[in-house]
Amino acid sequence: xxxxxxxxxxxxxxxxxxxxxxxxxxxxxxxxxxxxxxxxxxxxxxxxxxxxxxxxxxxxxxxxxxxxxxxxxxxxxxxxxxxxxxxxxxxxxxxxxxxxxxxxxxxxxxxxxxxxxxxxxxxxxxxxxxxxxxxxxxxxxxxxxxxxxxxxxxxxxxxxxxxxxxxxxxxxxxxxxxxxxxxxxxxxxxxxxxxxxxxxxxxxxxxxxxxxxxxxxxxxxxxxxxxxxxxxxxxxxxxxxxxxxxxxxxxxxxxxxxxxxxxxxxxxxxxxxxxxxxxxxxxxxxxxxxxxxxxxxxxxxxxxxxxxxxxxxxxxxxxxxxxxxxxxxxxxxxxxxxxxxxxxxxxxxxxxxxxxxxxxxxxxxxxxxxxxxxxxxxxxxxxxxxxxxxxxxxxxxxxxxxxxxxxxxxxxxxxxxxxxxxxxxxxxxxxxxxxxxxxxxxxxxxxxxxxxxxxxxxxxxxxxxxxxxxxxxxxxxxxxxxxxxxxxxxxxxxxxxxxxxxxxxxxxxxxxxxxxxxxxxxxxxxxxxxxxxxxxxxxxxxxxxx
Amino acid sequence: xxxxxxxxxxxxxxxxxxxxxxxxxxxxxxxxxxxxxxxxxxxxxxxxxxxxxxxxxxxxxxxxxxxxxxxxxxxxxxxxxxxxxxxxxxxxxxxxxxxxxxxxxxxxxxxxxxxxxxxxxxxxxxxxxxxxxxxxxxxxxxxxxxxxxxxxxxxxxxxxxxxxxxxxxxxxxxxxxxxxxxxxxxxxxxxxxxxxxxxxxxxxxxxxxxxxxxxxxxxxxxxxxxxxxxxxxxxxxxxxxxxxxxxxxxxxxxxxxxxxxxxxxxxxxxxxxxxxxxxxxxxxxxxxxxxxxxxxxxxxxxxxxxxxxxxxxxxx
Numbered sequence: 001x002x003x004x005x006x007x008x009x010x011x012x013x014x015x016x017x018x019x020x021x022x023x024x025x026x027x028x029x030x031x032x033x034x035x036x037x038x039x040x041x042x043x044x045x046x047x048x049x050x051x052x053x054x055x056x057x058x059x060x061x062x063x064x065x066x067x068x069x070x071x072x073x074x075x076x077x078x079x080x081x082x083x084x085x086x087x088x089x090x091x092x093x094x095x096x097x098x099x100x101x102x103x104x105x106x107x108x109x110x111x112x113x114x115x116x117x118x119x120x121x122x123x124x125x126x127x128x129x130x131x132x133x134x135x136x137x138x139x140x141x142x143x144x145x146x147x148x149x150x151x152x153x154x155x156x157x158x159x160x161x162x163x164x165x166x167x168x169x170x171x172x173x174x175x176x177x178x179x180x181x182x183x184x185x186x187x188x189x190x191x192x193x194x195x196x197x198x199x200x201x202x203x204x205x206x207x208x209x210x211x212x213x214x215x216x217x218x219x220x221x222x223x224x225x226x227x228x229x230x231x232x233x234x235x236x237x238x239x240x241x242x243x244x245x246x247x248x249x250x251x252x253x254x255x256x257x258x259x260x261x262x263x264x265x266x267x268x269x270x271x272x273x274x275x276x277x278x279x280x281x282x283x284x285x286x287x288x289x290x291x292x293x294x295x296x297x298x299x300x301x302x303x304x305x306x307x308x309x310x311x312x313x314x315x316x317x318x319x320x321x322x323x324x325x326x327x328x329x330x331x332x333x334x335x336x337x338x339x340x341x342x343x344x345x346x347x348x349x350x351x352x353x354x355x356x357x358x359x360x361x362x363x364x365x366x367x368x369x370x371x372x373x374x375x376x377x378x379x380x381x382x383x384x385x386x387x388x389x390x391x392x393x394x395x396x397x398x399x400x401x402x403x404x405x406x407x408x409x410x411x412x413x414x415x416x417x418x419x420x421x422x423x424x425x426x427x428x429x430x431x432x433x434x435x436x437x438x439x440x441x442x443x444x445x446x447x448x449x450x451x452x453x454x455x456x457x458x459x460x461x462x463x464x465x466x467x468x469x470x471x472x473x474x475x476x477x478x479x480x481x482x483x484x485x486x487x488x489x490x491x492x493x494x495x496x497x498x499x500x501x502x503x504x505x506x507x508x509x510x511x512x513x514x515x516x517x518x519x520x521x522x523x524x525x526x527x528x529x530x531x532x533x534x535x536x537x538x539x540x541x542x543x544x545x546x
Numbered sequence: 547x548x549x550x551x552x553x554x555x556x557x558x559x560x561x562x563x564x565x566x567x568x569x570x571x572x573x574x575x576x577x578x579x580x581x582x583x584x585x586x587x588x589x590x591x592x593x594x595x596x597x598x599x600x601x602x603x604x605x606x607x608x609x610x611x612x613x614x615x616x617x618x619x620x621x622x623x624x625x626x627x628x629x630x631x632x633x634x635x636x637x638x639x640x641x642x643x644x645x646x647x648x649x650x651x652x653x654x655x656x657x658x659x660x661x662x663x664x665x666x667x668x669x670x671x672x673x674x675x676x677x678x679x680x681x682x683x684x685x686x687x688x689x690x691x692x693x694x695x696x697x698x699x700x701x702x703x704x705x706x707x708x709x710x711x712x713x714x715x716x717x718x719x720x721x722x723x724x725x726x727x728x729x730x731x732x733x734x735x736x737x738x739x740x741x742x743x744x745x746x747x748x749x750x751x752x753x754x755x756x757x758x759x760x761x762x763x764x765x766x767x768x769x770x771x772x773x774x775x776x777x778x779x780x781x782x783x784x785x786x787x788x789x790x791x792x793x794x795x796x797x798x799x800x801x802x803x804x805x806x807x808x809x810x811x812x813x814x815x816x817x818x819x820x821x822x823x824x825x826x827x828x829x830x831x832x833x834x835x836x837x838x839x840x841x842x843x844x845x846x847x848x849x850x851x852x853x854x855x856x857x858x859x860x861x862x
Contacts, residue, residue: 049730081694087734323782323802345581350604357644362617371747
């Protein structure tokens with residue numbers, strides 16, 4: 001089943017160094033027996049598998065990274081993503097995770113993380129009843145200890161309970177302490193004071209005169225000191241007032257200078273205004289404001305930074321210099337962020353009216369892709385079928401007035417001439433196709449690089465030339481790029497040139513050249529030289545490519 | 547070149563793999579911040595102007611869409627309310643959508659249809675997952691959950707039917723195989739968020755990634771430590787990157803610097819085309835599989851341009 005088709009041979013990478021992929025593939029291949037091997041079989045030599053050996057250095061770096069305490073706190077997905085961005089292969093990442101001693105951290109395995117958290121819930125719940133019963137400091141220490149062990153803050157409710165309990169206990173503790181220790185001290189102190197007063201009143205009569213003298217002396221010195229202080233404060237006040245006066249004078253002077261400057265600038269502007277012949281003040285103000293605005297933009301990139309706002313997920317245009325978004329985009333973004341809905345949105349029901357609507361039968365067979373060159377035979381027949389079916393379709397479809405040319409309809413004027421010639425041409429075309437069928441098979445397909453051809457000359461009729469009637473275009477595609485591109489298909493010589501460039505096809509030397517020369521002589525177009533130049537380049541190009 | 551004005555800001559544009567003249571545009575009101583959305587199906591006409599074939603309104607912004615590879619009239623849309631809607635163009639608009647799949651828990655940001663098997667599609671979402679669906683089943687077939695941040699883009703490999711790549715805001719690109727339980731490769735492609743990725747149609751091991759760091763890097767998954775090429779030239783984040791279906795080394799990209807650029811990553815001077823026709827962020831770009839060189843772009847300036855490489859998109 002696994003036919004090795006045109007997959008390019010790669011001697012180095014064909015060695016299956018992926019034991020995992022090897023194991024998988026035989027079973028996969030068995031299951032895929034029913035599938036056609038058109039794709040060229042995914043065997044153990046598939047190119048789309050990383051066949052590098054595991055790099056020990058990278059694995060060790062990854063292990064160091066994963067062992068870092070901060071990394072261990074991050075979600076597993078981010079760790080994997082980081083390592084992938086650093087260029088590690090899946091095998092290397094898996095190996096690194098295996099080596100790190102923590103519980104397994106596969107992306108799909110959420111359970112170990114869950115059990116970790118479960119384990120932490122249990123000690124919490126056991127602590128809580130204890131908190132209620134214990135008193136004072138031991139209980140205060142326990143919730144604090146539990147709180148510190150909590151690394152994941154998921155359990156806010158238990159956190160809150162613990163906090164409340166702690167506060168209550170500490171309050172109760174302080175109250176008890178107060179009662180026990182502080183109050184007795186107060187009482188004793190009060191008693192002491194009372195006793196002292198009683199004693200003191202007895203002792204006072206003895207030592208009255210000395211006391212009085214001392215008191216008098218003290219009072220005198222105190223009065224003197226107070227007087228000094230008063231003087232000093234008065235002096236300070238005076239100096240402050242003086243300073244204030246000076247300050248005010250300065251301010252006045254500065255204000256006057258500012259006014260003078262303003263008046264001078266006004267005068268200058270008036271002068272400027274007069275020279276430009278504009279008088280209204282509004283213009284001048286506008287220009288002034290414009291000048292002042294330009295200054296911050298001198299750096300050039302300041303504006304762009306302000307445009308870097310974006311909604312939640314779309315492509316980040318932030319890091320390497322954000323592209324300036326259109327103004328209305330910013331307005332809508334601001335609106336949405338404020339919570340407003342833009343006004344032009346309609347309520348649309350875009351659900352299928354009949355969810356069980358049967359799907360149509362394909363009208364035409366799929367057309368071969370230009371790169372599926374190895375199947376020219378099959379594509380040729382396929383395209384013939386589509387050729388015929390598109391004929392049928394043409395008569396059915398009523399879009400854009402595509403006229404069935406075989407019928408020779410004369411309703412659309414500018415198709416007419418072409419119709420006549422096309423019918424003539426078609427006979428020749430089929431004859432030639434018969435003979436050229438052999439040619440295609442002989443031509444080996446070279447998929448090597450082709451130097452880009454010079455672009456065709458832009459001509460006004462080229463626009464029309466692209467949109468050829470389906471007939472001729474499909475005939476071109478029947479040629480499938482390698483067959484004879486019939487020059488006689490194109491009526492207009494300009495159309496023909498673009499045709500050649502489109503299909504890149506071979507031009508039949510015999511019929512083509514004579515046909516060309518005839519048309520050129522007929523119309524006498526100035527582009528003679530150009531078109532012939534293109535013609536020759538086409539010949540060269542097809543020789544190289546095909 | 548024709549222009550189409552959409553009432554809402556453009557978000558994605560995709561050419562139909564069945565009809566050369568048909569393309570679909572995903573749009574969102576109010577820049578996709580908050581508002582309705584609309585899917586437009588447009589037809590190019592030979593006379594010039596783009597006309598609207600059908601339009602479908604959605605309650606929330608449409609961030610991306612993808613044409614079915616099996617049914618020419620089916621369209622998958624990734625909607626900002628997390629739903630994935632299926633539209634059938636052969637039915638009139640009142641009968642649409644035909645399916646609305648609600649499984650993502652956040653905005654669905656990308657949708658891509660399998661071009662090889664043609665029977666399934668994947669959607670990437672801001673809920674960090676990618677889901678695999680088939681159009682006949684009402685529920686997802688598989689969910690791939692490994693990214694650590696929003697998945698901005700998920701694209702199928704053009705040759706290997708079961709391989710796809712996803713670009714995420716966790717700065718990695720992961721390569722998956724639907725037959726494997728998890729991702730098979732992890733590319734730490736940029737230092738900043740990766741907004742888009744796409745496979746080379748002609749070399750199934752080459753992938754391009756576009757990032758907020760204004761660069762596009764091209765990688766070979768067989769030796770993914772060093773990029774094959776780093777394409778600098780955009781002045782702001784690159785929003786979308788697309789490999790040409792016709793030339794193996796051509797890449798089209800669109801960026802918040804309002805330009806669409808065309809690159810050839812195998813050349814020393816990789817930038818081969820630059821189109822600055824938009825006047826706001828260009829958010830969607832596509833190259834037609836059926837018409838070589840045909841480009842389309844959509845931007846927040848509510849305009850959709852379709853032009854041929856080498857011509858001026860704004861030329862009348």
